[in-house]
Amino acid sequence: xKKIKVFKFGGxxxxxxxxxxxxxxxxxxxxxxxxxxxxxxxxxxxLKNLAEGYINDDKNLINYSxxxxxxxxxxxxxxxxxxxxxxxxxxxxxxxxxxxxxxKLTSSKPFCNSHEMIYDRIMVLGEIISSVIVSQFLSENLSxxxxxxxxxxxxxDMNFGSAxxxxxxxxxxxxxxxxxxxxxxxxxxxxxxFIGRSATNFSLNxxxxxxxxxxxxxxxxxxxxxxxxxxxxxxSLLAIVEEVTLWKDVNGVANRDPKEKTDQPLFYFSSMSYxxxxxxxxxxxxxxxxxxxxTLNELEPYKIPLRIKSFWNPDTAGTLIS
Numbered sequence: 001x002k003k004i005k006v007f008k009f010g011g012x013x014x015x016x017x018x019x020x021x022x023x024x025x026x027x028x029x030x031x032x033x034x035x036x037x038x039x040x041x042x043x044x045x046x047l048k049n050l051a052e053g054y055i056n057d058d059k060n061l062i063n064y065s066x067x068x069x070x071x072x073x074x075x076x077x078x079x080x081x082x083x084x085x086x087x088x089x090x091x092x093x094x095x096x097x098x099x100x101x102x103x104k105l106t107s108s109k110p111f112c113n114s115h116e117m118i119y120d121r122i123m124v125l126g127e128i129i130s131s132v133i134v135s136q137f138l139s140e141n142l143s144x145x146x147x148x149x150x151x152x153x154x155x156x157d158m159n160f161g162s163a164x165x166x167x168x169x170x171x172x173x174x175x176x177x178x179x180x181x182x183x184x185x186x187x188x189x190x191x192x193x194f195i196g197r198s199a200t201n202f203s204l205n206x207x208x209x210x211x212x213x214x215x216x217x218x219x220x221x222x223x224x225x226x227x228x229x230x231x232x233x234x235x236s237l238l239a240i241v242e243e244v245t246l247w248k249d250v251n252g253v254a255n256r257d258p259k260e261k262t263d264q265p266l267f268y269f270s271s272m273s274y275x276x277x278x279x280x281x282x283x284x285x286x287x288x289x290x291x292x293x294x295t296l297n298e299l300e301p302y303k304i305p306l307r308i309k310s311f312w313n314p315d316t317a318g319t320l321i322s
Contacts, residue, residue, distance in 0.1 A: 003242040004033035008226035012249050013311040015041035017079050035190045037134050038222040039126025041072035051122045054106045073129050091136045116160035124214045127192035135190040150191045153177040155199035156215045163215035169199045174232040193222020223291050227298035234302045241304045247311040252319035271320045274300045
């Protein structure tokens with residue numbers, strides 16, 4: 001059975017043209033089979049504000065939110081693909097279509113009374129746009145990377161804002177998904193963290209708008225998504241996941257908070273056990289907040305190693321958790 005690598009790149013490192021070039025350098029060298037991405041920069045915060053503006057009919061907040069979304073996405077797209085005519089540039093067209101959809105949505109009355117449902121319908125935009133940008137950039141500068149929606153196979157309940165994954169239904173959907181078929185063929189894949197879809201087949205009609213059930217797994221949950229995808233791959237016997245790597249803006253797991261001013265020497269662990277890493281989190285060590293709390297739950301039963309590496313210093317080994 002072939003061995004593969006799953007890489008996750010978060011919004012803390014994906015935020016400008018330089019970060020895309022760095023991602024390209026890492027992917028060119030490491031050749032991961034699966035890439036999971038978060039929303040660019042602070043797009044998630046901007047989308048949260050957009051949802052609040054929509055719910056409260058605050059036009060100023062809505063307009064400000066669109067400016068912030070464009071700051072982290074539209075301006076990046078224009079700077080990377082500035083030499084291409086906009087009408088012939090697929091990525092600009094896709095991005096503009098998403099923005100037009102949300103402008104249309106937020107110009108009407110809220111489509112339901114559930115604020116949590118509204119938040120999820122809006123929040124998924126960040127990860128989707130980010131994955132479009134990354135897949136297009138890698139496809140043009142390295143090799144064709146197929147973009148697949150994570151909510152095609154990550155099935156959840158309707159606990160909007162922090163949905164619980166229905167693993168049995170997700171496994172069933174995954175085995176018949178485009179993601180699984182293309183992975184088996186050896187196609188490099190890009191997908192989104194953070195997002196899922198309600199498995200209840202729920203729909204809500206409001207004029208010409210149909211709500212078809214997007215959900216989110218909770219803030220900072222892209223780490224969890226990457227480990228969940230690794231779980232689905234191994235469970236489906238498609239491949240051995242050699243490693244899940246989380247690319248962060250730190251050099252790994254440290255013995256103390258690197259930002260803390262103290263005389264205590266700073267060093268990074270080269271390796272840790274799952275147990276020791278959990279203890280670090282439980283006792284407020286430097287690992288607290290570094291990785292989403294559910295991440296290890298998907299890896300430990302299959303003995304899939306987790307590595308935390310520095311995005312800006314990729315030649316450092318980082319910390320291996322196994």
